[in-house]
Amino acid sequence: MGYTITEKILLAHTDRKSVAPGDLIDCKVDLCLGNDITAPIAISEFEKTGIGEVFDKNKIALVPDHFSPAKDVKSAEQLKILRDFAKKYKIKYYYEIGCMGIEHALLPEEGLTMPGDLIIGADSHTCTYGAVGAFSTGVGSTDLAAAYVRGRVWFKVPESIKFIYSGKPNKWVGGKDLILYTIGDIGVDGALYRSMEFTGDAIARLPMDDRFAMCNMAIEAGGKNGIVAPDDTTVKYVEETSKRSKKKWKIYKSDKDAVYSQVKEYDVSKLEPMVSLPPLPSNAKPVSQVKDVKIDQSVIGSCTNGRITDLRIAAKVLKGKKVHKDVRCIIFPATQAIYLQAMKEGLLETFVKSGCAVSTPTCGPCLGGHMGILAAGERAIATTNRNFVGRMGHLKSEVYLSNPAVAAASAIKGRIAHPEEVI
Amino acid sequence: MILKGKAWKFGNDINTDEIIPAKYLVTVDPKELGANCMDGIMPGFSKRVTAEDIIVAGKNFGCGSSREHAPISIKGCGISCVIAESFARIFFRNSINIGLPIFECAEAAKAITEGDEVEVDASTGLIRNLTKEQVYKAKPMPEFMQELIGAGGLMKWVVKKK
Numbered sequence: 001m002g003y004t005i006t007e008k009i010l011l012a013h014t015d016r017k018s019v020a021p022g023d024l025i026d027c028k029v030d031l032c033l034g035n036d037i038t039a040p041i042a043i044s045e046f047e048k049t050g051i052g053e054v055f056d057k058n059k060i061a062l063v064p065d066h067f068s069p070a071k072d073v074k075s076a077e078q079l080k081i082l083r084d085f086a087k088k089y090k091i092k093y094y095y096e097i098g099c100m101g102i103e104h105a106l107l108p109e110e111g112l113t114m115p116g117d118l119i120i121g122a123d124s125h126t127c128t129y130g131a132v133g134a135f136s137t138g139v140g141s142t143d144l145a146a147a148y149v150r151g152r153v154w155f156k157v158p159e160s161i162k163f164i165y166s167g168k169p170n171k172w173v174g175g176k177d178l179i180l181y182t183i184g185d186i187g188v189d190g191a192l193y194r195s196m197e198f199t200g201d202a203i204a205r206l207p208m209d210d211r212f213a214m215c216n217m218a219i220e221a222g223g224k225n226g227i228v229a230p231d232d233t234t235v236k237y238v239e240e241t242s243k244r245s246k247k248k249w250k251i252y253k254s255d256k257d258a259v260y261s262q263v264k265e266y267d268v269s270k271l272e273p274m275v276s277l278p279p280l281p282s283n284a285k286p287v288s289q290v291k292d293v294k295i296d297q298s299v300i301g302s303c304t305n306g307r308i309t310d311l312r313i314a315a316k317v318l319k320g321k322k323v324h325k326d327v328r329c330i331i332f333p334a335t336q337a338i339y340l341q342a343m344k345e346g347l348l349e350t351f352v353k354s355g356c357a358v359s360t361p362t363c364g365p366c367l368g369g370h371m372g373i374l375a376a377g378e379r380a381i382a383t384t385n386r387n388f389v390g391r392m393g394h395l396k397s398e399v400y401l402s403n404p405a406v407a408a409a410s411a412i413k414g415r416i417a418h419p420e421e422v423i
Numbered sequence: 424m425i426l427k428g429k430a431w432k433f434g435n436d437i438n439t440d441e442i443i444p445a446k447y448l449v450t451v452d453p454k455e456l457g458a459n460c461m462d463g464i465m466p467g468f469s470k471r472v473t474a475e476d477i478i479v480a481g482k483n484f485g486c487g488s489s490r491e492h493a494p495i496s497i498k499g500c501g502i503s504c505v506i507a508e509s510f511a512r513i514f515f516r517n518s519i520n521i522g523l524p525i526f527e528c529a530e531a532a533k534a535i536t537e538g539d540e541v542e543v544d545a546s547t548g549l550i551r552n553l554t555k556e557q558v559y560k561a562k563p564m565p566e567f568m569q570e571l572i573g574a575g576g577l578m579k580w581v582v583k584k585k
Contacts, residue, residue, distance in 0.1 A: 049585075051582075075449045123488075124513055139516060140491040141491040142521055142576070145578060146581045386438075388463075
C-alpha cells in the first residue's frame with residue numbers, strides 16, 4: 001500500500017519504519033514559527049522550564065505581524081517580548097518592522113519553507129506552506145514552547161482527502177475562488193483532522209501565489225494541512241527563494257496506490273468568482289448571486305491574498321478608476337519585497353490615484369486588530385480568510401470574502417460587484 | 424477527578440473569535456482573558472458563570488485561529504470542562520496541552536440542555552446528567568494524551584523527558 005505526500009513527509013521526520021492514519025507520532029521539526037500574539041505565551045512557558053537554551057536558533061522564526069506596528073501600549077509590550085527573546089537566544093529569523101511582512105507570505109519568500117520540510121507555527125494559517133510541498137500546520141503556543149525545547153512535536157497521522165480540479169478557470173477566477181468553492185462544498189469541518197491534497201490539471205496551471213491562497217484556507221475547512229505536490233512551477237519558485245536561505249529541499253509525491261478517505265472532483269471551467277457571505281467561509285456563492293450588497297470598506301491583502309499576483313489583479317481592475325465615495329479601500333502588500341515590487345511596477349501609484357490607502361504590511365483588520373476596524377452596522381468585502389461574527393470589528397459588522405478582483409470592483413461600485421462590471 | 428456544574432449550551436462551529444475576540448489578545452493573563460470569555464457570542468458570560476460550570480457545544484468547537492488564549496480564557500473564567508460533539512484540531516491540542524479537560528461525546532452534546540446539572544468522571548469519560556437522570560460515555564482519550572494530561576500538561580511532560 002502506498003503513501004500520500006503528507007504521510008511520506010511525516011514518516012521522513014520520525015524514527016519509525018512506517019506510519020498509518022491514526023498513529024500518534026513524534027516528529028522532528030525543520031522550522032517553528034511564532035508571532036506577536038502566540039509567541040509571548042510560548043516564550044513564557046519556555047522560560048518557566050529553566051532549560052535556558054533553544055533546540056536550534058536557526059530553526060525558529062519570529063514574525064511580529066499581527067498588532068504591529070504596535071497599536072497600543074499593551075501590544076507594544078507583547079512585541080517587546082519577541083524582540084528581547086530573539087536577542088537573548090540569538091534567533092536567526094526574527095523580523096523587525098522594516099523587514100517584517102505577514103508571516104505566511106514572508107517565510108516562503110525568504111526561502112525558509114522548502115519542499116519536504118515539516119513546519120509548525122503557532123498560527124492557524126501555517127498550513128499555507130503546503131503550497132511548496134511541505135507538511136505545514138498550525139499548533140498552539142504550548143506546542144511551540146515544547147518545540148523550542150525538543151525540536152520535536154507530536155502528531156496524529158491524518159487521513160487524506162484528494163481534491164482533483166480539472167478544466168481551465170475563467171478570467172477573474174483564481175485559487176481563492178477554488179478554495180471558497182471547495183469549503184462551500186464540504187463545510188467548515190469538512191476536512192476536520194484531515195489532510196487536503198490539491199491535485200489536477202487546474203492546479204498545475206495555477207501560479208504559486210494562488211496555490212498559497214488555497215493551502216492557506218485549508219484550516220477553514222478544519223484541515224490539518226493543505227498540500228500541493230511540487231511540480232515545475234514549484235521548483236522554479238524554490239530555486240529562486242533558496243538563493244536567500246541556502247536551504248535544500250526534497251520532493252515528495254503521493255504514490256499511485258496511496259489511500260484516501262475521500263476523493264472529490266471539481267470542474268472549474270464553469271466556476272464564477274466566489275463570495276463567502278457572513279458568518280462562515282462555507283457560505284460561498286457565485287458573485288452574480290450576491291446582489292445589492294452595499295459595502296463600507298474593501299480590504300485587499302492578508303496572508304491569503306496580499307501577494308504580488310493579487311496586487312497586480314487589483315491594480316488591473318482599479319487602474320484609471322475611482323473608489324466609490326462611500327467606500328474606504330485599504331490595501332496591504334504582504335511583505336516589504338512585495339511592496340517594493342508593487343512600487344516598481346507602478347501598482348502603488350494606481351492604488352493611490354484611485355483613492356485607496358496603502359499600508360505597511362500587517363495582519364491588521366483581518367482579525368479585527370487595527371488599521372480598518374468596522375463600526376456597528378458596517379460591512380466590508382475582504383480578500384482575507386475569515387468572516388466570523390465580529391471578525392473585523394463590532395459584533396454587528398459583517399465581512400464578505402472574495403478574491404482581489406471582486407474586492408477591487410466592489411470598491412469602485414460601492415456594492416459587491418463582478419470585475420466585468422467595471423472593466 | 425469528578426467535575427460537576429451547570430451546563431452552558433452553545434451551537435455548532437463556535438470559533439475562537441467568539442470565545443475570545445482579537446481585541447483581548449494583548450495580554451496572556453488568564454484572569455483578564457477569563458473575564459472576557461465568550462465575549463464574541465455571549466457578552467457578560469464570565470459574570471454569569473459559577474465556578475465549575477460546564478460548556479456543552481455542537482460540532483467543531485473552537486474552530487478558527489490557533490490562539491491558546493481561547494482555552495486559557497475558558498479555564499480562566501472558571502469553567503471546569505468542555506463537552507462537544509467534536510472539536511477543531513488546534514483547539515483540541517491546546518486544551519490538552521494546557522490541561523483544560525475536554526470530552527468528545529455527540530450523545531451528551533445533543534441531550535444536555537442549558538442549565539442541566541452535569542457530572543463528569545474525567546478518568547472514565549462517564550458523563551452523568553443529574554437533571555435528566557441520563558448517562559453518556561465520552562470517546563476515550565488515546566493513551567499518549569492521557570500520559571500528557573497525567574504529567575500535568577505538555578510542558579511538564581517535556582521537562583520530564585529532557
